[in-house]
Amino acid sequence: PSPPHIPPPRHSRGISDDWPGYSLDLFTYPQHYYEDLDYVLIPHGIIVDRTECLAKGIMQDIGDNNIVVLCVLKGGYKFCADLVEHIKTLIRNSERSISVKVDFVRLKSYHNDQSTQDMQIIGGDDLSKLTGKDIIGTGRTMKALLNNIDKYKPKMIKVASLLVKRTSQPDGYRPDYYGFEIPNLFVVGYALDYNEHFRDLNHICVINDNGKGKYEV
DSSP states (O other): OOOOOOOOOOOOOOTTHHHHHHHBSSSSOOOGGTSSSSEEEHHHHHHEEEEHHHHHHHHHTTTTEEEEEEEEEETHHHHHHHHHHHHHHHHSSSSSOOOOOEEEEEEEETTTTEEEEEEEEEOOGGGGTTTTTTEEESSSHHHHHHHHHEEEEEESSEEEEEEEEOOOOOOOOOOOOEEEEOSSSOBBTTTTOBBBBEEEEEEEEOOHHHHHHOOOO
């Protein structure tokens, strides 16, 4: 049976399951990946535009509160960096005085292209500093991290993710802000990796079987 319809939040864009993507011939990308990709799912320019829209939505909701951005490494670093830059630009062009601080954690849950049940939380400065703060989390895997953060009683937690995958799991996590809802595909690029490869790809692409086999561990 089809999963129940979940209305998207107000800052989202859906990509349908039958979307054929963009031909790789329309883009430049590293030559060492020429035989490893099926198509471009989301070009870099569209990613940048959506990230700016998300930053505007966040600033509308956050009020005059100072912000601590908790970036989930490694796949979230480019989205986080671009999002923070857009937020800082909006602050500079406003009359509000809001500080933005950034910290980093790493969540590891994938073996090759399969998500595992074991979640590791690595790094991060002293998370007790988050007590009473407004937190914006960015990343793909958030449930375990949110449970860990919540015990420090931050004033507010908002989660921003560039991508949300459509799955048949009714308990799938939905962030407060996301750029694109995509089919349940394994995608790479824009810092999203397959066994540490493809982070140097600017566009978000669908990896093919040849690429999976070449970089499998």
